[in-house]
Amino acid sequence: MIVDARGHRCPTPSLKLQKAIHQSGPGERITLLATDPMARIDVPYLMTDLGGRVVEIQEAEGVLTIVVETPGAPTA
Numbered sequence: 001m002i003v004d005a006r007g008h009r010c011p012t013p014s015l016k017l018q019k020a021i022h023q024s025g026p027g028e029r030i031t032l033l034a035t036d037p038m039a040r041i042d043v044p045y046l047m048t049d050l051g052g053r054v055v056e057i058q059e060a061e062g063v064l065t066i067v068v069e070t071p072g073a074p075t076a
Contacts, residue, residue, distance in 0.1 A: 003032045006063060010038040014046050017068070021050060026072025029055065034064045043068065
């Protein structure tokens with residue numbers, strides 16, 4: 001699933017991501033697209049609070065691409 005929060009300021013990217021997480025199953029990966037640099041800080045805190053994890057953060061041409069894994073992922 002891709003959550004497009006480009007052009008939105010804090011806290012909107014985190015709120016959109018949180019909504020997507022609640023609509024997803026355990027262990028699913030969600031990609032957040034954001035232009036607000038605060039998302040780089042806010043999303044890891046959100047994932048810690050929710051019990052999920054940040055898989056990857058990349059930035060290209062002013063767009064952050066943050067991949068997260070929802071809580072409840074099966075352990076290997």
